[in-house]
Amino acid sequence: MSDSLTLKPIGFIRTGKRVKFQALHQPAEGEVETNVLELLPGLNFEQALQDLAGFERVWLLWWFHRNETWRPLVMPPRGPARRRGVFATRSPHRPNPLGMTPVRLLGVKGRTLVLGACDLVDGTPVFDVKPYVPAYDSFPGAKAGWIEEVDTVVNAPALFTVDFSEQAELQARWLRETHGVDFTARLVELLSRDPTPHRTRRIRKRKSGAFEIGCGAWRAEFAVGGQAVTVRALETGYPLRFLTREGYEDIPDRDAQMAFLARWPEILPTGDDEKRLKAE
Numbered sequence: 001m002s003d004s005l006t007l008k009p010i011g012f013i014r015t016g017k018r019v020k021f022q023a024l025h026q027p028a029e030g031e032v033e034t035n036v037l038e039l040l041p042g043l044n045f046e047q048a049l050q051d052l053a054g055f056e057r058v059w060l061l062w063w064f065h066r067n068e069t070w071r072p073l074v075m076p077p078r079g080p081a082r083r084r085g086v087f088a089t090r091s092p093h094r095p096n097p098l099g100m101t102p103v104r105l106l107g108v109k110g111r112t113l114v115l116g117a118c119d120l121v122d123g124t125p126v127f128d129v130k131p132y133v134p135a136y137d138s139f140p141g142a143k144a145g146w147i148e149e150v151d152t153v154v155n156a157p158a159l160f161t162v163d164f165s166e167q168a169e170l171q172a173r174w175l176r177e178t179h180g181v182d183f184t185a186r187l188v189e190l191l192s193r194d195p196t197p198h199r200t201r202r203i204r205k206r207k208s209g210a211f212e213i214g215c216g217a218w219r220a221e222f223a224v225g226g227q228a229v230t231v232r233a234l235e236t237g238y239p240l241r242f243l244t245r246e247g248y249e250d251i252p253d254r255d256a257q258m259a260f261l262a263r264w265p266e267i268l269p270t271g272d273d274e275k276r277l278k279a280e
């Protein structure tokens with residue numbers, strides 16, 4: 001038997017999420033979202049979809065096509081900065097980067113599946129669709145190892161207070177009032193839980209000694225003293241040379257980021273942006 005197998009996608013999903021950080025870690029039930037999976041033509045997939053419409057949910061089996069590497073130990077985004085064996089996680093960095101997601105099935109029309117919330121980026125290749133069968137696929141009482149421990153920590157009251165400097169307040173107000181952008185609630189939520197450096201949570205220590213955190217398409221610089229976090233300044237997630245680059249027109253909040261940089265020009269050099277943005 002050959003040591004490699006060839007799989008061909010049955011289709012590519014359209015989710016409108018261009019960058020990885022726009023996709024959720026797992027689909028959230030509360031999210032009102034419509035995604036479309038159009039299966040490829042000429043392969044009798046219309047027939048293959050027969051009888052699926054009666055299922056409320058389907059499994060999507062897909063490929064983390066934006067990842068090129070895998071790691072035996074990975075750092076999950078939630079909980080303490082601790083590495084776990086990749087097979088004990090849902091990390092995208094796997095030897096065979098296969099993803100599996102249960103999604104709500106909203107409709108089937110010809111070769112097209114209309115789906116609810118999912119965690120796939122736009123254009124992700126999908127290899128298979130299977131019905132979700134509660135009697136086979138659901139074991140609500142099953143133990144969930146380290147995830148149960150982490151849930152206890154994550155659900156505990158926040159440990160850090162978060163304040164904004166005058167500059168950060170001004171920037172937040174400006175973004176809200178001129179562009180309707182407001183990521184401060186998410187920022188406070190992330191920092192109040194745990195502001196320590198963490199690769200997957202996009203928290204890093206800068207050469208200057210200050211810290212930075214990525215929050216969607218934006219960033220913030222902050223300092224920590226005891227249990228108090230001070231957000232010093234808000235920043236764009238992308239440097240100007242990316243925002244103006246051809247092919248990057250659909251970066252989230254692109255116009256707001258360009259206007260922000262016109263108002264608060266970036267401080268160059270911006271370090272290893274290429275590497276960081278590829279990872280995100």
Ligand SMILES: C[S@@+](CC[C@H](N)C(=O)[O-])C[C@H]1O[C@@H](n2cnc3c(N)ncnc32)[C@H](O)[C@@H]1O
Pocket residue numbers: 020021023024025026027063064065066067090091092098099100101102119120121124125
């Ligand atoms: C934590 S994984 C879980 C995926 C799946 N539900 C599973 O358990 O196998 C979800 C994350 O994968 C990333 N992602 C989504 N589509 C991807 C793709 N095509 N290539 C690489 N990463 C992707 C996004 O950052 C998303 O938040």
